Amino acid sequence: MLDQTAVEKLDVEAVNKGAKQKGEPLYAAHQKVYPKRAEGFYRRLKWIIMAITLGIYYITPWLRWDRGPYAPDQAVLIDFPNRRFYFFFVEIWPQEFIFIAGLLVMAGIGLFLITSVVGRAWCGYTCPQTVWTDLFLVVERFFEGDRNARIKLDKAPWSGEKLARKVPKHIVWLLISVATGGAWIFYFADAPTLAVDFATGQAPLAAYLTVAVLTATTYVLGAIMREQVCIYMCPWPRIQAAMLDENSLVVTYNDWRGEPRMRGQKKARAQGLVPGDCVDCNACVAVCPTGIDIRDGQQLECITCALCIDACDAVMDKVGHERGLISYATLADYNHNMRVATGGEATGAIDPSRVRDDKGNFVDAIRGFRWREMLRVRTIIYFAAWGLIGLGLLVALGTRDRLEVNVQHDRNPVFTQLSDGSIRNGYTVKILNMVAEPRTFTLTLDGLPGATMAINGIDGEPARSFDIPVEPDKLRPLRVFVSQSPDQVQPGSTPFSFTVEEAGSGEVDVYNANFEAPEE
Amino acid sequence: MADDRKDIDEVSGVETTGHEWDGIKELNNPLPRWWLWTFYATIVWTIGYTILYPAWPGITGATAGVLGWSSRGQLAQEMEAAKAEQSVYIDRIAQTDITEIPTDPELVQFAVAGGSSAFKVYCVQCHGSGAQGGEGYPNLNDDEWIWGGTLEEIAWTIRHGVRHEPDFDTRFNEMPAYGRDQILDSGQIADVAWYVRQLSGQEYDAEAAARGAETFEIECSACHGVDGEGIPELGGPALNDAIWLYGGSHAEIVAQINNPQMGVMPAWGERLGETTVKQLAVYVHQLGGGQ
Numbered sequence: 001m002l003d004q005t006a007v008e009k010l011d012v013e014a015v016n017k018g019a020k021q022k023g024e025p026l027y028a029a030h031q032k033v034y035p036k037r038a039e040g041f042y043r044r045l046k047w048i049i050m051a052i053t054l055g056i057y058y059i060t061p062w063l064r065w066d067r068g069p070y071a072p073d074q075a076v077l078i079d080f081p082n083r084r085f086y087f088f089f090v091e092i093w094p095q096e097f098i099f100i101a102g103l104l105v106m107a108g109i110g111l112f113l114i115t116s117v118v119g120r121a122w123c124g125y126t127c128p129q130t131v132w133t134d135l136f137l138v139v140e141r142f143f144e145g146d147r148n149a150r151i152k153l154d155k156a157p158w159s160g161e162k163l164a165r166k167v168p169k170h171i172v173w174l175l176i177s178v179a180t181g182g183a184w185i186f187y188f189a190d191a192p193t194l195a196v197d198f199a200t201g202q203a204p205l206a207a208y209l210t211v212a213v214l215t216a217t218t219y220v221l222g223a224i225m226r227e228q229v230c231i232y233m234c235p236w237p238r239i240q241a242a243m244l245d246e247n248s249l250v251v252t253y254n255d256w257r258g259e260p261r262m263r264g265q266k267k268a269r270a271q272g273l274v275p276g277d278c279v280d281c282n283a284c285v286a287v288c289p290t291g292i293d294i295r296d297g298q299q300l301e302c303i304t305c306a307l308c309i310d311a312c313d314a315v316m317d318k319v320g321h322e323r324g325l326i327s328y329a330t331l332a333d334y335n336h337n338m339r340v341a342t343g344g345e346a347t348g349a350i351d352p353s354r355v356r357d358d359k360g361n362f363v364d365a366i367r368g369f370r371w372r373e374m375l376r377v378r379t380i381i382y383f384a385a386w387g388l389i390g391l392g393l394l395v396a397l398g399t400r401d402r403l404e405v406n407v408q409h410d411r412n413p414v415f416t417q418l419s420d421g422s423i424r425n426g427y428t429v430k431i432l433n434m435v436a437e438p439r440t441f442t443l444t445l446d447g448l449p450g451a452t453m454a455i456n457g458i459d460g461e462p463a464r465s466f467d468i469p470v471e472p473d474k475l476r477p478l479r480v481f482v483s484q485s486p487d488q489v490q491p492g493s494t495p496f497s498f499t500v501e502e503a504g505s506g507e508v509d510v511y512n513a514n515f516e517a518p519e520e
Numbered sequence: 521m522a523d524d525r526k527d528i529d530e531v532s533g534v535e536t537t538g539h540e541w542d543g544i545k546e547l548n549n550p551l552p553r554w555w556l557w558t559f560y561a562t563i564v565w566t567i568g569y570t571i572l573y574p575a576w577p578g579i580t581g582a583t584a585g586v587l588g589w590s591s592r593g594q595l596a597q598e599m600e601a602a603k604a605e606q607s608v609y610i611d612r613i614a615q616t617d618i619t620e621i622p623t624d625p626e627l628v629q630f631a632v633a634g635g636s637s638a639f640k641v642y643c644v645q646c647h648g649s650g651a652q653g654g655e656g657y658p659n660l661n662d663d664e665w666i667w668g669g670t671l672e673e674i675a676w677t678i679r680h681g682v683r684h685e686p687d688f689d690t691r692f693n694e695m696p697a698y699g700r701d702q703i704l705d706s707g708q709i710a711d712v713a714w715y716v717r718q719l720s721g722q723e724y725d726a727e728a729a730a731r732g733a734e735t736f737e738i739e740c741s742a743c744h745g746v747d748g749e750g751i752p753e754l755g756g757p758a759l760n761d762a763i764w765l766y767g768g769s770h771a772e773i774v775a776q777i778n779n780p781q782m783g784v785m786p787a788w789g790e791r792l793g794e795t796t797v798k799q800l801a802v803y804v805h806q807l808g809g810g811q
Contacts, residue, residue, distance in 0.1 A: 412650030416661040416808065419761035421721075426661075426808055456806050457625070481808045486762070 007315055009263060010036075010282040014293035016301055032154070033227055033291035035137060036147040036283075040310030049125045050134055058179070061186030065089075070472035071436035078188050084473075090397065093434060102393045106386055113382040115243040117374050118328075119250045123237065124305035129229050132180070132222035133289065136173055143169040147286060173223045174215070181214030227290040231301050241300070246331040247373050251304045253284070253295040253326050254334065256341035257362075259350040261295075276352045277321045284308035284326055294326055322362075333367045340365045403441070404432035405500045405509040414516045421486035423517045429478045431500055433470040439502055440469045443480075447496035448515055450488035454481045468500075482515060489517045614795045618671045621802055628802065635803025638796050642788065651807055656766060656783055661807045664763045667691050668752040669811035675801035679789035682755070687787040693743065693755040699778030708735050713773040719748040719760040720768060 015031045063075035065088055072079065077086040085092040085100065092099055114121050124130060143165045144150045156162055185207045186194060197203040198211075221229050230237065244250065261278035262268050268275045278295070285293045287307045292299055294308045312326040340363070341355050342348035357363055410426035418424055433439050444465040445453055452462035456479040460466065470476045480498075494515045501508045527536045529547055536545040551559075570576060573585040584590075609630040613621065621627050639651065646657045653659035658666065667677050682691040698704040704712070708731075715732030717724040737746070743756030750758030757765065765783075766776050789797055804810070 410650075413648075413652035413659075413661060416652070416659065417762055418662050418809075419664040419758065419763050421762035424661075424808065454808075456808075457622075457628075479806065479808075 007279050007281045007283075007318060009280065010286045012282050012285045014285055014288075014296065015291035016296075016299070030228065031291070033289065034147045034150050035289045035291075035307075036286040036311075037141060038287040038307040038310040038314075040313055042306035043310050046125060046134065046305065046307075050131050053126055053128075053131050054135070058183045061183065061191040067091075067436055070438075072190060074190055076187065077190075080188060082473075091434075091436070096400070099393060099397065102389055106389050106393075109382055109386045109389070112243055113379060113386055115240055116245065116248055116376075116379050116382060119244055119248045120237070120240050120302075120304040123230070123240065123303040127236075127303075129221060129234070130289075130303060130305065132176075132218060133226045135176060136223045136226075137289070139172045139176070140169055143172075170223075173219060177215040177218035177223070178211065180218045181211040184214050185210050227301070230290060230303055237300055237303075245378065246335070247376055249328045249330055249369070250298060251294060251302060251306055251309065251326065252329040252331075252334050253297070254324070254329065254337065255295065256334075256337045256350055256366075257352065257355050258295070258325050259352075274352050276350065277316070277325050279315065279319055281315055283311040283315050287311040298331075329369060330373060332373075333369060336367050401507060401509065402434040402505070403500065403502055403507045403509050404434065405498065405511045406430040406432075407498055407511045407513050409513060409516075415518070417518075418483065422483045423486070423489050423515075424481050424483040425515050427480045427482065427498075427513065429480045429498060429511075430475055431468060431470055431478070432475045433472065436472045438469060438472050439504065440467050442466070442501045442503070443468050443478075444499045444501070445482065445496065446499050446510070448482070448484060448494060451482055451484040451496070451515070453483070455479065456481075484515065484517070491517055491519050493517075610795050613798055618675055618798050618801060621671070621798065628806075631799040631802035632806060634796070635799035635801070638792065638800050639803055642792065643800070646783075646785070651804065656781060658765060658783075659763070660804050661809055662763055663809040663811075664750075664758060664761060665752060665809070665811065666750070666757045666765075667755050669805070669809060671801055671805050671810070673752070674804050674810070675797055677785070678792075678797050678800050678804075679787060679794075681787035682785040683782060684784060684787045687789075690787055691755055691785075694782060695743070695780040697779045698739070704735065704739065704777070708732070709774055709777045710770075712736050712740065712777060713770050716748065716759050716773050717768075717770060720762065721760075722768065 015033060060076050061074065064073050065075035065086070066073055067086070071084075071091070072086065074086065075088050077084075079086065083094050090099075111122060140150070144153050153162060153165060182198070185198070185203075189207075194203060194207065198207060225233075255276070255278075257276060258278035259276040260273075261280045262273070262275045263280050265275045265279065282293075284295065285291075285308075287310070288294070289305060289307065290301045290303060292301045294302065306328065309324075309326045309328070313323045316323050316325055337355070338350075339345075341350045341352070343351065343354060355362055355366055407430070408428040410428070414425070416424045416426070429443065431441055431443070433441070442465060443455075445451055452464055453466070454462045455466055455468075458466055458468065458478070462483065468476065468478065494517070496513060496515055498511045498513060499508065500511075527538055527545070528534070529536050529545060532547060534547045534549055537548045539546045570583070571585070572587045573589055574582045575585065576583045609627065612624075612627060613631060616624070616627065621631055639647075640649070643651070647653050647660055648657070651660040658664075663669070665673070667673060667682065676689075677691055680687045680689040680691065683694075684690040685692075696703055699706065699709055711728045711732030712735050713732070714725045714728040715730075715736050718726075718729040736748075740748075743751055743754050744759050745751050745756065748759035750756050750760075762768075764772070766772055766781055788800075792800070
């Protein structure tokens with residue numbers, strides 16, 4: 001029934017084997033990992049996610065968004081010199097940073113949610129380190145071939161052919177790195193202008209330095225260090241592991257059906273042995289980008305990229321076993337199945353005959369993943385918190401003011417007596433027009449009977465109301481002098497308010513102020 | 521160590537320093553190579569640095585360094601750069617007629633900022649930190665101007681001062697001491713003071729004021745105006761309003777007629793220069809009372 005010859009045993013050992021054996025030092029010299037090409041569902045998923053994430057990163061700054069003549073036309077722009085953040089139809093001012101903070105909080109809770117449901121999906125699919133390393137591996141395979149060819153090439157002495165393979169590889173790597181650093185700066189300035197400036201040497205020094213630094217980090221981290229970053233440098237696996245529970249999906253080797261693993265299963269059966277499904281071909285180890293053996297159990301080094309699942313499924317198809325010897329599973333299900341396989345004893349030996357009936361199907365007691373496991377108190381709370389913050393941000397965004405008024409009362413002197421005996425107070429009124437078009441606001445005195453105001457730079461007789469034109473996206477400070485006639489003045493402090501109104505949008509902002517007069 | 525025998529740690533096989541705390545011994549591992557090389561590199565750096573920059577102290581000073589750099593020199597450079605940046609506006613203010621400055625919002629902003637800081641150095645001693653004045657020192661926020669409140673007139677007052685005799689163009693006028701020099705008797709002075717109270721809309725003695733009106737017309741109207749409205753060309757303050765430089769009570773007015781106090785302001789034109797005078801005038805003018 002099995003064509004064992006079709007499955008070759010790969011000569012590969014997990015790089016972290018040594019650390020798992022007693023007495024060996026925790027830190028060993030770096031062993032280069034040569035990940036073999038995998039094919040299958042998860043590999044395809046990763047290609048798609050890579051295309052989407054890289055596409056978003058490289059293309060976003062080039063998207064245009066018409067904001068009229070007074071604001072930049074870049075859809076996503078972090079405009080530091082003018083202290084604005086543009087995101088499609090949203091424009092955020094520095095004092096509205098709460099929206100950015102809210103998004104960051106959502107990202108954090110979203111990560112909790114995703115992690116508690118599907119484990120370290122961030123690491124395996126969307127982490128820039130993973131995405132770029134994957135991309136660099138594609139380049140490496142193109143020039144040097146797959147796993148065995150690369151090992152052979154690395155062992156071979158330097159020759160013209162070796163150079164002809166290595167040099168272009170590094171050139172392409174560097175080109176990708178430059179493009180990566182290059183894309184970053186376009187988020188901070190008008191992309192087409194900056195691209196021309198950059199090419200002609202006119203761009204600011206910061207742009208060149210940023211590209212240089214990001215080129216270096218992309219090349220060193222993504223192309224050279226690869227899995228070393230995940231294992232030794234990144235604090236994230238340590239933190240992310242704490243968000244998992246026994247109901248989270250993790251990449252698991254199902255040893256309850258795989259053990260005892262053995263090669264030459266036909267022969268073994270003939271000898272009366274009962275082998276597990278694992279044919280010990282090491283395909284799962286060969287494809288692993290961090291070079292570990294998933295069959296050793298849950299490990300820090302595992303980024304849950306699931307390429308071992310693809311590799312194992314391919315082998316299972318070949319030898320005619322059911323897929324899923326390595327699979328996404330929850331630890332709760334895994335532990336349950338282990339108890340079935342070992343007859344309920346925690347430390348008992350695995351007996352493959354316990355998990356299968358006579359026809360070779362799994363017994364009913366074996367449990368697989370059910371979608372309902374995703375709905376747990378923990379995930380529901382995460383989702384609720386995430387959704388509520390999102391709704392709150394949307395409501396706040398929809399109802400936020402595009403007009404702001406601030407008033408400072410002159411303190412020195414607090415009031416001035418004029419020649420006709422009236423009392424005058426000075427104020428600095430700041431009107432903030434947060435819309436990218438010129439608008440005219442009506443500034444009106446409310447309360448304070450008999451009072452009038454005069455404004456520096458705005459012509460006209462003293463009145464209770466003035467039209468104030470404010471430039472697009474600008475703050476206009478005004479020196480406003482409010483005077484009250486002597487027969488109306490109340491001693492001490494009298495509250496009144498400045499009302500600022502915009503006729504077009506109907507926006508109104510009221511600022512409560514005080515009018516000070518002598519105590520007698 | 522007291523003896524020459526090396527103490528080797530059993531577990532690691534590394535020599536110890538011989539220091540021991542509660543049974544814990546310090547291993548004598550060599551410094552990491554990269555650390556050592558970094559240390560050597562800092563020494564090399566130091567040598568280069570002390571040659572290039574001021575470093576070694578002597579008795580009267582320090583070595584100058586071959587680059588000739590000094591913190592004082594750097595400050596001078598930065599000051600020069602700041603001045604160069606300001607000079608654009610300073611030049612424009614110098615070239616612009618003072619009455620034209622308000623039409624240029626950029627210049628107004630620069631002039632107000634510059635005028636405000638000059639005011640805090642040269643003017644606050646008499647006029648107060650908020651230009652609010654005090655007894656004998658005019659409040660510059662209000663709308664009464666003894667010598668006129670247009671930009672040009674304010675600039676003139678700043679430039680040439682008031683009763684600053686060395687300046688030929690200074691604002692000058694003196695009020696006679698009617699009591700001290702016995703031009704009027706004390707009854708007449710009291711009557712005029714009541715009339716002035718009437719002019720300014722305060723409580724007054726009607727009979728006395730009626731008597732004082734005549735004296736006022738003869739003695740006072742030449743400078744203070746027929747109705748006490750003031751004559752800024754002559755520096756005669758308005759008396760028919762609520763603002764009093766030396767107080768508006770009957771006694772205070774009598775005192776002022778008897779033996780007038782008159783403030784003196786220095787001429788600032790030569791000392792501060794024309795552009796600073798312009799900036800000060802623009803600043804004072806926008807305080808709220810400028811005409």
